[in-house]
Amino acid sequence: MNPIKIHLADDHQILIDGIENLLKTISHFEVVGTSLNGSTIYDEVTHNAAEILVLDISMPEKDGIEVLKEFAQKGFPCKVIILSSYDDLKLVNEVMKLGASGYLTKQCAGENIIEAIQVVWHGQEYFCENIREKLFQNATKNIAKLTSEKKKSKIQLSDREIEIIILISLEYSGKEISDKLYISMNTVESHRKNIMKKIGAKNSISIVKYALKNNLLKP
The missing domain is CATH 1.10.10.10 (Winged helix-like DNA-binding domain superfamily/Winged helix DNA-binding domain)
Known part of the structure; x- marks a missing residue:
């Protein structure tokens, strides 16, 4: 089985490092790139052929909403899982309409990120438990x-x-x-x-x- 290529985008390096270390425990996951701002994400995931993008909604220079709009305009190069500190349903609805495939709050990312990637990879949408409950x-x-x-x-x-x-x-x-x-x-x-x-x-x-x-x- 070829590894699932994953790109991580968040404005905090410590969070990227934590998620990357967690994903390294899964043999068929491969983190192929990271981003600390939103302005270069499209070019980076296109270049490294990422298949899953884990995207923080609050990115500098170009936030997650703007990145999704850019993807929608240019053609989605990969599936997108939104990572956010917010559990606002209007925001959830907005990003899903823009083409995101999943939504995780940062509070539950450590528990659910592996499952989220696997579910989205298989073509389904994913919401973490607190979002599903809301x-x-x-x-x-x-x-x-x-x-x-x-x-x-x-x-x-x-x-x-x-x-x-x-x-x-x-x-x-x-x-x-x-x-x-x-x-x-x-x-x-x-x-x-x-x-x-x-x-x-x-x-x-x-x-x-x-x-x-x-x-x-x-x-």
Whole structure:
């Protein structure tokens, strides 16, 4: 297996060193470059053929938002995982719309950076646990409204089914959904089957598309 080429961008060298030392413990990870400011990132990741960029949102000269906009304009040379001190959902939504593939707060980076790289590398989006929890809590505030709106359509979804759609879209596993909602795995699977039948979904990806289309994850 060829190593996953990773570029680290943060304005604090000590943080870069800490993450790099952690990633060195994984045999199929290779840190191919680092950046302390945002102005040269595009050229650097293009030159070193990085496949994953771990990008601090608060970079000097050109911040993470501006870097993502540059990537979107020129064509993404790699997948991007945002690293941030902030857990603001509006910021999460903004960077994901700009093309980021993952979002990590710095508080949980040490625990989750390896998992985040692996998930994003395989083509999925990644949110660390505190962001997933905030997204879920925010989304479930609107369940009553969403249920009312669904009554006007042919698709009748219960509050519980909407909760499970949101959790599936946030990449919670069946076991995690079971634990979070205090229901059995069999009940989770039963709800999943009913949801798929109601919305005409063939798999979890279809459920995620339904959630996005119906703004179930909108901050």
